[in-house]
Amino acid sequence: MTVENSATTDVGTTSRRFVRNVLWKALLLFVLLNLFFMSVDIVPWLGKVSAYNSIFPGRVRLPFGEVPERAFNLSPFSLEAMFASHELAAGSKAEDEYRVLVIGDSSVWGFLLRPEDTLTGRINSGGYETRDGRRVRAYNLGYPTTCLLKDVMLLDEAMRYDPDMVVWLVTLEAMPVGKQFASALLQHNPDRARDLIERYDLDLDPQDDRLVDLEWWQRTIWGQRRDVADLVRLQMYGVVWAATGVDQDYPEDYALRKSDLEDDESFIQFMPPQDMDEILAMDVLEAGLSVADGLPVMFVNQPIFVSDGENSDVRYNFNYPRWAYDDYLVWFEKQCTEQAWACVDVWDFVEPAEFTNTAFHMTPKGTALLASYLGDAILELAGSP
């Protein structure tokens, strides 16, 4: 071996040893960091760190976005992060504020509606004042999936923000027992779902397959990288939210809700006749009332599109056959009367022309009409002893 070759070999050996040491140490650090992450469950804590309501204004509705790059919004699963980004989390309640939480599905959230045109936006611009001189301030806690248990979960989290009233928009689609886990947000918060089931003794299976329990490796940084990235992205989108006030994609064109319907009597998997007491999750509604902990709660049977097209004698719309919805209307009225609930039934209050892409989503005009009606109803309920 020549001197030159010997020197080259030495350099090569040193380099290999160096690389080996670096790789070992990197691997060790990676494992330790992942073990730490796994044992501490840091995502909920990270979710509370937010630049909203300080650097950027809080969002007027909960984060939800199907096309993030156009909506400047996304759908994280961390309730802590969602609420930290909401305007509800902006400081303490003013003395002259009458705080109303509005919960429900995408029609409350405001699909295709600009923030100022949503139900809460319209109620707030209505300038309502209670008898004792407090101004009504409505907060949009709607979230685009129809499922009562999801509403209760959100209400449970929102109760820490000192509300004065809860307005809960419901519809038949959200009520069946079998649909109570039909929300990705709920499925990815299994501990919260189970806690509600246990606390209020709900007739739901806490081990339902749809609830997503993380394996041990999914609790590591590697396993939760998407969740952590979502938290960062939610903060980044705060800049564009502040700059544009846009939080959803507004397509120039969309398909209108169906007017001509199938000659089909089925509702989800149900065929007539059905006992509504059997198939609807009454206990979840009662759990919502318990979560509200004595606050006035107004149940609103939300408006639906009523078709006059083909087979409209069989169905009201794409979602509801007439038999199911009529039975539900009777059931809803009966519950309101028997339980002495504050109820507002506005199912046919809005003209069919004011519905957009589904049987529940309304135009700004339709929403304004409903807001005006509910504004008065809120004042009435707030003023009652």
Added chain:
Amino acid sequence: MTLLHILAFCAFALVVGLLLPRRWRGWLLMAASVGAIYALQPASTIRHLGFWLPTGTLALTVFSWALTAPPEERDRKQTLATGLTLVVLVLLIGALRYAGPLSRVLEARPPTMPPILLALAVVAGLTALTARFFAKKRWLGGAFFAFVLLLFLILKTDPWGQAVSAWLRAWSGQSVDLASALDIGWLGFSYVAFRLLHTLRDSMQDRLPALSLREYLTYVIFFPAFTAGPIDRAERFVKGLREPKALSAGDVWEAGQRIVVGIFKKFVLADSLALISLNAVNAAQVSSAGWTWVLLYAYGFNIYLDFSGYTDVAIGMAKLMGITLPENFDRPYLKPNLTSFWNSWHMTLAQWFRSYYFNPLTRSLRSGKRLPVPVIIIIGQFSTMCLIGLWHGVTWNFLIWGAWHGIGLFIHNRWYEWARTRPSKPNAPLWLQRVGQVGSVLLTFHFVNLGWVWFALPNPELAIQVFGTLFGM
């Protein structure tokens, strides 16, 4: 390049640099680069185009070599071995179609074997004919030069790209109505074209060193620099390829640092800033001047961190294999004037245009009609920058972006000449000098950032609207 690609390439580079004997490196780098261009090529909506585009890159490269290589290189046994290796590699990649889960290494599904064999036969035949009868023919070199430019122009011009897409769709029996210029996303072609044009031009002027087919291929499609540069010069690259540096612990540390910094710049900083950068969607919706500036700054830092991050990774990866790639960025946003900015931003592209366009043009303008120097400078700088703009795409906004910088460079040049001829003043206080320096950096930074408005947006109307918002008009 995804993070997974980068990690796989880094691991490969480390193995090459640390474990493989030097005599194998040339072959392995070529083979890896061939594999990489297929693995990195995104799938196209046009059937099998994702396979044919990298094959086209190889065909153009081999043909270009045949035109530029000296006779002694063409006749070597190694050339035949390289050609055969290349054929085997392409056939193996084509065979991935039948490899079940292994085929997932490619985004695009290869076609069946007969068309691949036919294409290889055609390319091999044309290359052999050229090498035998037409090598070093200036007219053929010129024609090929023009052909590469034309391809480049088609890919960068949306209506032409759409027309080619329609033609390809019709040929493959797909709906012509859905044709779009985006169908033809030929990965790395901008850089490949510049390397081919450089070697063709240098070969015509007898300045190109003798390169074997293997070296030439590796130079053109070298995988770390394939997608985002830097655009090295062949003579410089091949020195490193022939005499790769023995890897020391210091080199590994330096390369590793460079790669980690590059990954952080690209995948953490740039990708986060991308969410809030000025673009066609948010530009139309933002209404306040303050937030528009924020989006614009985000764009400025996003484009720098994205591009320089990739460059860091490419340089680090090449270093692991003992090859030194040229730097492409040198803290460009901290430069006190536009000329310095362009000497530190995408440096290899600027050098390419200086060598093959600006210098020949200004030489010819000086030697021809006796034009005043300022006129020569404005013609040279303005047209060079317009061409650099058009290199990014043939649109009005890229042209205006180029013109913006061309005019900026000319103004700086005149200012510099004017200031140079003025009598020097007694030394100004240090703080005043510092204020002047910071002011120059800020002025240059903002000139460049305002230029990004043209670059980031798709049409002049929207760009003008954004300028209006930025300045509260």
